[in-house]
Amino acid sequence: MRASFLQALALWVSVALVVSGDETSAGDRKRTTKHLRPVREKRDLEPIVGTKGAEILGGSNQQIAKQNPDALQPPPTDAGTGVPNLKWSFSLSNMLLSNGGFVREQNEWGIVTNGSVLVSVVTSSGKNQLFKADTGDIWYFPKGQGHAIQGLSDGGAEYLLVFDQGDFNAVGTTFNIDDWITHTPPEVLMKNFGLPNSSTPPFSTTPTSAGSIIPGTVGNGTLPKAMSGELTGSSSYYFASSTKNFTKAPGGGGQYLTVDSTNFPIVKSLAANIVEIDVGGMRELHWHPSGAEWLYFIEGQARGTVWLGSGQARTFDFTIGDTAVFPDNSGHYIENTSPTQKLCYLEIFKSDVVEDISLAQWMALTQPDIVAQLLNISVDAVKALKKEKQVIVKNTN
Template identity: 55%
Template sequence: MLDDWITHTPRDILAKNFGVDPSVFDTVPSKFPYILNGTVSEEATDTPQGTLTGNSSYVYRTYSHPSEPVPGTGGVLRKIDSRNFPISKTIAAAVVELEPRGLRELHWHPNAEEWLYFHRGKARATVFIGDSKARTFDFRAGDTGVFPEDSGHYIENTSDTEKLIWVEIYKSDRVADISLAQWLALTPADVVAQTLKVDIEVVKRIKKEKQTFVAGK
């Protein structure tokens, strides 16, 4: 918007405002380019009253943020929320990587709906909202989706060779989820077995620690 603003301001006003000759602005693009070629600036700018500190300044570089240790194998999770980025009181996010044929386990989010942007790969997800209402979606790079709050779902990498990468956004101060398997494992095994009509020994083998990722086979 900067160049668009400049080109729609009289040159004499610009010259007066910046203390330069009007001809300085002859080469400003007439249309906002959105994306342009350039170089990365390493120059630090001195400020007359000092730099921003504390609650006045928040800079967060996701690429340097370490992944969070999570149970299970086959994926990587990076959370950005109020726990590691204090200014984030109303929005939270996660960057997720899932290995080929890997699974983001069955779970739901108790505090917000989930907005997704798929950056790389191919995925499949079934979303369940109760009352026998469910739908399965196929996603590829560039797709977006929204899963309602408290809706049960999973995300599977359907590629045999390519990693799946997506971004999750929540209108909340934190990223939170509840594992279906862990919930069942921490419920009396006989109750689960009777409800699902499965052998109780199968229920007893469910891991009590949630498996955020399940590696593909």
């Protein structure tokens, strides 16, 4: 019975994928066979490029397809099956709704994407710091530093957290102090905090932890004076990106701001580029020798091809809220595909500095005759390449 079912299933699949053998293009082929479901109207996007491909006979999510046209209609330069899915949309992630609190986590890198927040932190050495972080501003907390984040904007605030370990939310790595307080005997709490005996335990009204975000009122922004002093200068956990000047890309296609240990000394395990690409611009072909690249798209739409070597390449499309991970030493680019809107995204690395190698610069600084022979192009074409890293190139058409 099982064998006959599998045979029938295999037969149904093979019939569903069979198309006419005549000379008409894939887009003009007509289905004349009977189907288990009514023949539906033609979709806007089908896996058809020229004479290759065929219409999908079964179900298809056209909203997702339209956001990922290069998945359904990959460019001819895509090849092989060795490049896995390197993209994920935050829209598909589980949403944890809670009333929140005060947390301690792994090394945490945060950036405000909308609004403003008030951030306080206390270190193991007894130093503290309080700062207001506006849109674009960044903070970094080394592992185990207790901190609190409070929204200040009337319409709410959003921030993105990045961790250098994937198990940041595992049991024992993150906790809220209200959870700890409510799971400690009252007499221990009184002894620990030096509180007098009372018929009403001092923390009897503390609620059991309901998550990491709670409703509250904005405080006066006053930080108690620490005996060990405040975190300032090179020991500060705050980087005011919103007040920094971006670097104009030599290629003329946009601008970027690098945030790593060279200008944010406290950061030792995470480095980043905030990249803005103009309409028609493109992050040039490059690779990163120091580790994998994690991307988060803040504004606009884009596409990028990841090349892993050995003839393995795959193209992805991105929009607001999408994330991706490009393996270390994988060649890639990011192109702004919007006709009207700039592209803004983050490049983040598990490293103390941002490093990348430009393909064009590498070719321009290698012996021209060697490059010309390898690529079967003229020596003059190689000599015309820019010797300076372009970072983001503009549309020249």
